[in-house]
Amino acid sequence: MSTAQPDSAEHAASLLVEIATNRNRRAFSELFHHFAPKLQAYATRQFGNEQTAMDLVQETMTNVWHKAHLFKPDRGSAATWIFTIARNIRFDFLRKNKHRQYDLSADDLWPILAEQNDSLDDDYALDDDLLMQQLANYCEQLPVAQKTVIELIYVEGKSQQEVADALAIPLGTVKSRTRLALQKLKELIHSDD
Amino acid sequence: MIKSHPSEQLLVGYVAGELTPAMLMVVGTHVDMCPHCQQQVQDIEEQLAQKVMQNSSRVSSQLSIAEADAMLERIFNSQQGIQQPVAHEVNNLISLDGKRFTLPPTLARNSRHIGEWQHMVSHLWRAPVQVDEEQPLNLIYMSEGAQVPEHTHKGQEATVVINGVFHDEFDEYRDGDFILLDGHHKHTPATQAEDCLTLATLDAPMQFTSGISRLLNPFSSLFFR
Numbered sequence: 034m035s036t037a038q039p040d041s042a043e044h045a046a047s048l049l050v051e052i053a054t055n056r057n058r059r060a061f062s063e064l065f066h067h068f069a070p071k072l073q074a075y076a077t078r079q080f081g082n083e084q085t086a087m088d089l090v091q092e093t094m095t096n097v098w099h100k101a102h103l104f105k106p107d108r109g110s111a112a113t114w115i116f117t118i119a120r121n122i123r124f125d126f127l128r129k130n131k132h133r134q135y136d137l138s139a140d141d142l143w144p145i146l147a148e149q150n151d152s153l154d155d156d157y158a159l160d161d162d163l164l165m166q167q168l169a170n171y172c173e174q175l176p177v178a179q180k181t182v183i184e185l186i187y188v189e190g191k192s193q194q195e196v197a198d199a200l201a202i203p204l205g206t207v208k209s210r211t212r213l214a215l216q217k218l219k220e221l222i223h224s225d226d
Numbered sequence: 227m228i229k230s231h232p233s234e235q236l237l238v239g240y241v242a243g244e245l246t247p248a249m250l251m252v253v254g255t256h257v258d259m260c261p262h263c264q265q266q267v268q269d270i271e272e273q274l275a276q277k278v279m280q281n282s283s284r285v286s287s288q289l290s291i292a293e294a295d296a297m298l299e300r301i302f303n304s305q306q307g308i309q310q311p312v313a314h315e316v317n318n319l320i321s322l323d324g325k326r327f328t329l330p331p332t333l334a335r336n337s338r339h340i341g342e343w344q345h346m347v348s349h350l351w352r353a354p355v356q357v358d359e360e361q362p363l364n365l366i367y368m369s370e371g372a373q374v375p376e377h378t379h380k381g382q383e384a385t386v387v388i389n390g391v392f393h394d395e396f397d398e399y400r401d402g403d404f405i406l407l408d409g410h411h412k413h414t415p416a417t418q419a420e421d422c423l424t425l426a427t428l429d430a431p432m433q434f435t436s437g438i439s440r441l442l443n444p445f446s447s448l449f450f451r
Contacts, residue, residue, distance in 0.1 A: 058302060065298055068279065070288050075278045090289075091297050099306040109272060116275035124243040137247050137357040141335040142254055 045111035053101035061098055069094060072119055079123055089126060093119045100146050117145050171221045179214035182207055228260050228402040237263060241270045248363035248427035251332060251355065252384045255425050258330035259402035322351060322367055327389050327423050340365065350374065363427045368392060373416040381429035383407045390422030
């Protein structure tokens with residue numbers, strides 16, 4: 034039918050990448066003009082109400098604009114990603130309209146817009162205890178001075194200034210030890226991967 | 227190896243968001259645990275998306291140019307994170323009687339809806355998962371050697387095994403297995419040497435059908451609510 038480029042899946046995906054990396058408004062407008070009418074048709078069929086349909090289009094495309102960095106080309110097409118966002122918003126709209134008692138949200142059923150959902154999805158996530166234990170092992174490998182600072186900040190929850198006062202050392206030293214320790218921990222964790 | 231899966235129709239309902247919340251949770255939990263159905267879900271997503279995103283020529287109520295421009299303007303002016311969902315506490319561990327179970331992601335993300343464990347009868351415990359105003363959803367724990375009296379259902383019973391094994395007259399069910407029974411099935415779930423944690427939803431009360439357990443019918447609301 035039309036020669037509109039977003040019909041090609043690769044092009045639509047590249048527009049999303051362009052939006053994510055460069056906040057490119059022209060790329061978004063192109064994507065919008067392609068998908069918004071389709072979303073509108075979908076929403077009108079679902080709700081039978083023009084205004085609610087327009088709200089769904091706007092909310093879906095607003096998410097596309099702000100969350101384009103969460104699109105993963107290897108998981109599916111741009112059209113599919115946008116559809117699943119619309120599906121979630123439809124679900125939340127329907128529950129809100131019925132004033133449901135429980136605050137079940139679509140994002141907790143289908144976490145497509147979670148900033149990080151890999152942790153739970155792979156092997157149902159790490160056991161927290163196990164993680165803490167592993168981190169403790171890594172900390173043991175730090176020089177004593179760095180280890181002390183890390184424990185005071187991340188285990189006891191002290192501020193960097195409080196640590197400086199407690200150890201009677203300059204704040205700048207606390208900062209540099211923290212930075213070096215975190216850097217070292219990162220290396221240790223990556224070398225184990 | 228998971229051998230009982232939801233029908234394709236249920237998976238389509240799951241992807242479209244057109245099942246009851248309780249059923250979405252049960253199917254979603256199965257999908258969490260089943261690589262085969264994860265692939266199916268991905269395929270169904272692509273297919274539904276194609277249907278929705280391709281039929282533009284028949285759209286009667288196109289966005290006018292003015293409407294589209296106004297909407298674009300509002301989107302560019304919107305702040306990121308305005309409709310950001312509140313981050314809930316996510317807990318993927320649940321314990322009962324000193325035993326700890328890892329919850330699959332769908333349940334873990336909804337852990338704040340899980341109520342207290344209640345002891346029902348000898349080997350049975352139940353904790354409500356409050357996500358559905360109309361259709362009860364429960365975690366059900368059967369310890370070793372449990373037997374639920376033979377029963378049938380007025381409606382449908384959907385169950386997914388989270389951990390352990392139970393059996394009935396038809397088969398044996400293990401981690402991830404999804405079981406859908408309707409009013410035509412009578413069954414007697416039981417555990418043997420191993421205990422079993424399941425997530426189950428009933429869309430109508432159970433009816434006990436055999437012998438003395440008919441006397442339990444007044445209590446079938448125990449299972450229902």
